[in-house]
Amino acid sequence: MTIRLNLNEVPYPPSPKVIDEVTKFIKVCNRYPPSSIYKRLKESIAIYNDVRYGNVLVDSGATNILHMILVRAKKLGGRVITYRPTFPYPLEYAKNIGIQVLYVDLDREFRLHIEDLLQLDPKENDVIMIVNPNNPTGNIVLGSVSHMRELLNSGALVIHDEVYFEFSGFTFKDLIKDYDNLVIVRSLSKAFALAGFRVGYALASEELVSELRNYQQYYSIPTVSVVAAIAALSDLDYMRFIVSNVIKEREWVLNRLNEIKGISPYRSLTNFILISLKDIGVKGEEMFNYLKQNGVYVTYYPHEPRLTYCIRVSIGLREENEVFIKLLKSHVSRLRG
Structure with a gap:
């Protein structure tokens, strides 16, 4: 059996409402949907976030939205200013x-420390990128x-970047009214359990949303994903059920990790935990390979010097987390002699 604890997915299926609506849609997916369905999704997102309809931009995954913004920066001749360690993929793009x-x-x-960023003299055409809570460290980097x-x-x-907002409750959303x-x-x-449907969104001023739409492809979100997203946003109780369970399980995992001598887990406000293996001199890649051989997948960071001795583990179901903890504890005990 393979246990995937490497992609920060939640271990629960989507809301029953999602499954029901998607099943209905499949029966008529030979037809193009009415354009009003995309409007309904934006309206649902606006209501959920307590913003105006014009403050919402939706696309196929948060990464696509980041790519749009970066294409704009390229056109304007801007730079990207950010920090290490953080989520690398948009930066590679x-x-x-x-x-x-x-x-x-x-x-x-x-x-x-913002003075470090400001020393790089950001200009109007530049982009400052902040992931908060940060991936892979799990903490609020700027509060x-x-x-x-x-x-x-x-x-x-x-x-x-607030893709872990539902787990942390931390946001700068209200500042879009002023900037x-x-x-x-x-x-x-994440919290809505729709990783396979790829739906992300941005909240910004109406002027900026209008400008960013110039970089967006028409009908960039598959209709089945729109149907799933609308259904998920209609069942916030289920989303809160997922978040509550993940947080409880995260704290259980953190407590078990703290019982293992020789490793240092970092506190997290997300659905994953970063773990340092430096005190036992084990690189993340070595632990990754050991766990992989035993059917458990985590993440390691060979190209991030500060995280060479770290792994990141997503929070799974209790039985999955128990297997991970047992394997980790056993291997650490052998290494410590």
Whole structure:
């Protein structure tokens, strides 16, 4: 049996409402849907986030929205300013299309100091990218509204990636009322259990949303994904059930990890935990290979120097987490002699 704890998926199926509506749609999927269905999705997202309809941009996954913003930055001749360690894939895309990416380092507690970013002199055409809670560290890297305002006052476009918002409850969403250069990026892949449907969205000023739509393909979201997303947003109780269970299970996993001598788990506000193996001198890749041989997949970071001795594990079902803990504890005990 393979246990996947490497992609930050939730271990629960979508809402029964999603399954019901998708099943109905499949029976008529030979027909093009009415265009009003896309409007319904935007309306549902606007209501869920307590924003105006014009503040919402929807696309096929949060990553696609990030790519749109980066294409805009490329056209304007801007740079990307961010930090390490963080979610690497949009940054790799930026480099691949010829955008200069500048990094600062998070401090020892994986916190971001905005003066480090501001020393890079962000300009109007630049993009400042912040993932918060951060992936893979799981913590809030920037928690001050006044500090966020300082970044926004630089004039650069600030992306605040909040794909783990439902687990953390932390957001700068209300600042879109005051700033035309802030984009909040979220996803239905995590707490709404729709990873396979690929639905992401952005919240921003109406002017910025209108501009970003120029970089969007028509009908970029499969209709079945739109149907699933509308249904998921109609069942917030189920989403809260998922979040509550994941948080409870995360704390159980964290407590079990703290009982294993020689490893250091970091506290998390997400559905994953970063674990340091440095005290026992084990690189993340070695632990990854051992766990993989035993049917459990986690994530390691061979290209991130500060995380060479770390693995990241997603929170699964109790029986999956028990297998992971048992394997990890057994291997660490053997290594410590």
